[in-house]
Amino acid sequence: MSSExxxxxxxxxxxxxxxxxxxxRPAPADGYKLSSxxxxxxxxxxxxxxxxxxxxxLNRCRRRRRRPARAAGGAARGQHRRGAPG
Incomplete structure (x- = not known):
């Protein structure tokens, strides 16, 4: 985006x-200023x-939770994971 x-x-x-x-106003010399x-x-x-x-x-990887849904979606389209039966 230009200034025009x-x-x-x-x-x-x-x-x-x-x-x-x-x-x-700035903080006094002997104090601190907090941000909003x-x-x-x-x-x-x-x-x-x-x-x-x-x-x-907090240490859980969210991607792992999607595996069953991803596998079900792939199976519905005829796609299967490598090495998996079907």
């Missing part, structure tokens, strides 16, 4: 009316539970 292309874009008046983003997606508090208990419930499956 961007000039031809027409924005709705509602979008044009939104004020431009202005960066907030950071939080100084610990995670909520519900988040901890959701993550803990998923930890046992």
């Amino acid at each position: 292309d961007t000039l031809s874009v027409k924005l709705r008046p509602e979008i044009v009316a939104v004020p431009a983003y202005k960066q907030g 997606n950071e939080n100084p508090y610990p995670p909520l208990p519900s988040v901890v539970q959701a993550v803990a419930a998923t930890l046992g499956e």
Whole structure:
């Protein structure tokens, strides 16, 4: 996209009316500044539970779960895995 292309874009008046983003003030010399997606508090208990419930499956390869479906789809089209009967 060239700069000429961007000039031809027409924005709705509602979008044009939104004020431009202005960066907030800098952190004090003896402090830290958090980004908008950071939080100084610990995670909520519900988040901890959701993550803990998923930890046992993080090392699983999802492709392995598709083998039965893939084999059934191939068999329906007359395709069979090498070395498999049929």
